[in-house]
Amino acid sequence: MVHISGMLISLIFVWIYRSKESRVSKSMIVNSFVLLYLIIGAVSSINSQLFTKNLYAYIIILLAVAAIFPLNPRNILIHYGAVHIFFLLGLNWMETNHYLFLSMLINSTGTAVIAYTIALAFYTFRKRDFVNKQRLSKSKESFRSLFNMNPKPLILMKLADFEIVLMNKQAIEYYQLNDLRNGSFLFSNEEEKQDILSKLERESRMKNYITRQQITPDLEKWSLLNFELIEYLDHTCVLIDTTDITAIKEKEAELVKHASIDVLTGVRNRRSGMEFIQEQLEASIEFILMFIDINNLKIVNDTYGHSSGDELIKTCCELIHKHLSKKDHLFRLGGDEFIIIFLNKQQEEVQQFWARVEQDFDILNHSGVNPYQISASHGLHHYKPGTLLTVDDILEQADQEMYKVKSLRKDRILA
Secondary structure (H helix, E strand, C coil): CHHHHHHHHHHHHHHHHHHCCCHHHHHHHHHHHHHHHHHHHHHHHHHHCCCCCCCHHHHHHHHHHHHHCCCCHHHHHHHHHHHHHHHHHHHHHHCCCHHHHHHHHHHHHHHHHHHHHHHHHHHHHHHHHHHHHHHHHHHHHHHHHHHHHCCCCEEEEECCCCEEEEECHHHHHHHCCCCCCEHHHHCCCHHHHHHHHHHHHHHCEEEEEEEEEEEECCEEEEEEEEEEEEEECCEEEEEEEEEECHHHHHHHHHHHHHHHECCCCCCECHHHHHHHHHHHHHCCCCEEEEEEEECCHHHHHHHHCHHHHHHHHHHHHHHHHHCCCCCEEEEEEECCEEEEEEECCCHHHHHHHHHHHHHHHHHHHHHCCCCCCCCEEEEEEEECCCCCCCHHHHHHHHHHHHHHHHHHHHHHHHC
């Protein structure tokens, strides 16, 4: 009867507990149930003295309450104390054997003390765990709040498989993402990704990494990335913040262009051209260098003015540039002198190129558009790897060849 009553009371307790919303009400229900359950255990063991003379029911319930119910130690001490006094009074009334009663008193009291110690330890551990979880929950909430409020695009992804854990609104807009769940898109290629991850594993962070990212097929951005390893939700994650430096890189490219482009003609200037020749020498690349000198520039300047001289230079440059291929490189050495570097061309092809340029000169001269004649002299040097020549040596030899051509031209005019 006692056991059936206990089961029914337990079912009623569960139903009442679930129906209540208030934390205070639930606490009262739990305390009432524990007290009632302890009394049932005590009564059951007192009753068993008529038959088996054991304390199993009471002892099991004492230990079960200690292990299962996270009650406040003060409350459980009151419950244990009150029920245990009731139990001892009932046991003394049922048991006439003084020595057996004393043995049961010692065993039950010892069990009650042990059960209370277990309850106290479990409560302490549970409270500490609860507090830690609360702190962790608040930390996660604070982290998420700061993460989403950060004005920079932020992405948090797992180090193991690059699964994106968090991504703020700024990152979604910057990278034009919808439901992407893998952060591999941040890296231009596999080699770059492995280099970055290797450095992160060694140093835990990587600052000011500049990369060019293809956002969409039609949109490319320059980004400055900062990487840092952090622990989040029991996973080692990579926190990445992004700064858009596209405008800076475009301005930088514009400055480089202005620093390497001749203002008058729009082709490479002397510095840029000399650097290009030096690069070919260091890479042991074969090329043909053409040294070009515009004829009669001084006469045009003196007769028609420097603006006409500038127009002569620009016109010559445009006609030359018109016949160049993508692999040919033209730059202005200075004044009326230009250099062309031909890659992967034979001398015969270069001579055919110059013949086409001179043909355009003749067409323009016969048109009568300009009051002066346009012409230029050229000299060639065929550089082959293994030759111990400097840039100045190559230019000097091509210049000498050009003067030979210029001298022959003057001799024909005088004849």
